[in-house]
């Protein structure tokens with residue numbers, strides 16, 4: 001099948017590459033000419049495991065194409081994906097200007113019926129807006145052409161995007177026209193073998209499903225972070241509690257890891273957007289507000305530990321920082337806890353020597369101008385002469401460091417661990433002072 005994808009961001013590029021991989025003819029359109037040129041030269045704008053070879057192979061085979069020509073994009077296929085960004089407005093609500101711009105463009109150039117699929121995470125009611133914008137544009141052109149608008153939210157995780165897209169747990173389709181489903185079934189057929197993963201519903205339910213999923217996951221994390229704060233005060237160990245509750249199959253082990261707060265492009269933005277949507281319709285979403293507040297607070301956990309240990313004034317102190325991205329296997333630093341930590345430590349006068357396996361260029365882009373930040377080539381180099389180590393991201397290769405080297409490199413053997421990578425007892429035996437999240441007795445004396 002032929003498919004056009006508007007927007008070569010995270011969602012658009014991964015979806016396009018995966019659709020091309022299974023044999024569809026995919027044309028990607030973006031307004032960013034440089035991005036399009038780079039992609040043609042095999043330069044992928046994001047770090048995502050498996051994506052570079054997938055894009056390269058499919059581009060070379062001719063099944064995946066890139067262009068800035070929107071008219072060509074509209075002419076290319078009956079199925080048109082909208083996968084552009086929905087950045088947050090000042091008040092946290094989703095800005096739909098790119099989505100409606102694409103809708104207008106499609107209606108501007110279309111000369112045959114289209115199926116417009118909304119992949120971007122958009123507030124409930126956006127499909128109606130897309131329909132309205134397209135209807136108006138066609139009316140201005142003075143022509144009558146039929147089109148369907150379908151909501152098909154994307155559930156991929158950064159760092160596992162290609163795998164998630166290749167083997168989706170579910171394919172949510174929101175439509176009010178049963179006739180429009182057949183082409184979508186054909187499109188997703190290669191991903192829908194063995195058992196039917198397609199869940200068909202009305203458009204508004206599909207739009208809300210995406211927000212509900214992300215808000216539920218964010219809620220689990222904030223719940224665990226709240227428990228970790230209680231555990232710390234009560235002298236309990238949240239890691240034991242996590243295993244204790246995870247073994248209940250109704251709760252499960254997934255997404256109950258306490259830490260220094262969730263980040264990324266989705267959870268913070270989507271929780272805020274659903275709060276704004278609720279408020280706009282006169283509903284106070286108390287739980288969602290609490291989820292957001294707990295998370296915002298949690299990002300100050302590590303700076304608070306540092307202050308508890310070293311005092312308020314950190315002038316003359318240097319901290320080794322391991323992990324800058326918001327989670328492992330990505331270079332994305334949007335809403336990362338490391339940013340709050342660095343900004344707090346800098347404000348208190350400290351210097352930072354930072355290392356991340358993938359996010360060094362991104363850190364350079366954001367904070368390259370700062371003289372109180374040194375970007376280090378290895379995790380060991382970051383430790384040299386630092387007063388203590390702070391860990392913000394659970395990269396696999398942070399899990400079994402050379403503790404003897406660590407001890408001899410640091411001025412004082414102190415670790416502030418925002419992801420609970422280590423066993424507090426073992427570290428204590430090795431002579432470290434160890435601060436973890438909700439590790440009760442190791443952080444606080446028992447009440």
Ligand code: UDX
Nearest residue numbers: 154155156157158255256257259262263264266326327
């Ligand atoms: C998320 C959703 O998982 C995905 O389905 C949706 O499409 C987009 O948003 P992503 O933002 O890529 O994906 O990251 P995810 O792996 O979900 O992690 C989000 C944040 O939560 C990270 O900062 C991570 O460190 C944190 N997290 C996750 C925890 O603190 N504890 C956990 O138990 C799980």
